[in-house]
Amino acid sequence: MIERIWSGQSPLWLLLLPFSWLYGLVSGLIKLSYRLGLRRAWRAPVPVVVVGNLTAGGNGKTPVVVWLVEQLQRRGVRVGVVSRGYGGKAAHYPLLLTPQTSTGEAGDEPVLIFQRTGAPVAVSPVRADAVKALLAAHPLQIIITDDGLQHYALARDKEIVVIDGARRFGNGWWLPAGPMRERAGRLRSVDAVITNGGEAHTGEIAMTLQPGLAINLQTGEKRSVDSLPQVVAMAGIGHPPRFFATLEQAGVQPVKTISLADHQALDEAQVAAFINDKQSLVMTEKDAVKCREFARPQWWYLPVDATFAGSQADELVDTLHALVR
Structure with a gap:
């Protein structure tokens, strides 16, 4: 609105x-x-x-x-x-x-x-x-x-x-x-x-904002974001649609998108409920710094660089x- x-x-x-x-x-x-x-x-x-x-x-x-x-x-x-x-x-x-x-x-x-x-x-x-x-x-x-x-x-x-x-x-x-x-x-x-x-x-x-490789919050593994299965996209930034559009430009069609308030506090139970065991959660780097301490294996973030x-x-x-x- x-x-x-x-x-x-x-x-x-x-x-x-x-x-x-x-x-x-x-x-x-x-x-x-x-x-x-x-x-x-x-x-x-x-x-x-x-x-x-x-x-x-x-x-x-x-x-x-x-x-x-x-x-x-x-x-x-x-x-x-x-x-x-x-x-x-x-x-x-x-x-x-x-x-x-x-x-x-x-x-x-x-x-x-x-x-x-x-x-x-x-x-x-x-x-x-x-x-x-x-x-x-x-x-x-x-x-x-x-x-x-x-x-x-x-x-x-x-x-x-x-x-x-x-x-x-x-x-x-x-x-x-x-x-x-x-x-x-x-x-x-x-x-x-x-x-x-x-x-x-x-x-x-x-x-422009150029995305890099997706990075696993728990292990630090890097992977092309379009290789992740059943991506659920989460963004707690000022304009979440920009992040979702970045994913689409990288060849990813998320099965679900989750828009959060900018700077919104996050906890493990709340974030874990966004996906099931077969899905991958891809979030912004800004969200990742709030989730790293309680990250789960299917959680990834997509860093972007100003170009x-x-x-x-x-x-x-x-x-x-x-x-x-």
Whole structure:
């Protein structure tokens, strides 16, 4: 239903417009308070790069963060990542992630980034505190923030926005009548726009998500996903249909698809009930970090990597690399 409202297909968005105006007014006043100097943003002693979005829901932001971290690491740059840690509840903040940190403490996306890249990661509702904790523990040269485009309390050197190329901006209205955290005009002030799927507009960097081999959660075995028997697909991300479409493009027609809420907590009994003994459960990597501790033999996940054509993406990384020279 929410997708129909945000796309403008359902007239119910009109009933929500007063709440959207209020949302836009409050967010606009917060932004203005920083511009006028009524509030001060904290500036880190190293460059800070924000990777965020203008809309609610999954846009492919986390794969972009992973890609940027890996690209900078290959250039010899010491990179750290900070996040709000949505979906987690730590005993204290800021929280520096370790191999023992659970998704219940840090949230699923920070754990995924930490496990995939090996980069230092810290979470805190106050992102400046997370940056300070990282810099106190590691000699980092640059910080990437996973989300936080609208978190103006942390000064930034570069802003990157990730767009869902298929859905774009829906009906264009602020939450809750539409999907927007900020209006589309905000794109004029950012440093780069990455468009995930669909058709990239002029000046945007086109990106696709390329699936790898399916990986067994219990054994680490890797297999082509189309070789798995009777696939049941599970996705707890911002836009589950994207994952199901990725499976279909890989030659898999799931016998069943299960859409979960973004960042939804999972337990063994709940997940085990999704399949029978003859079926294979294939989930996103984001779900896998929540299920690894209680995984069963038929559970697999399908990692995806951000891929780019042309030279624009490499030029973006070169620009970020230049910040630390």
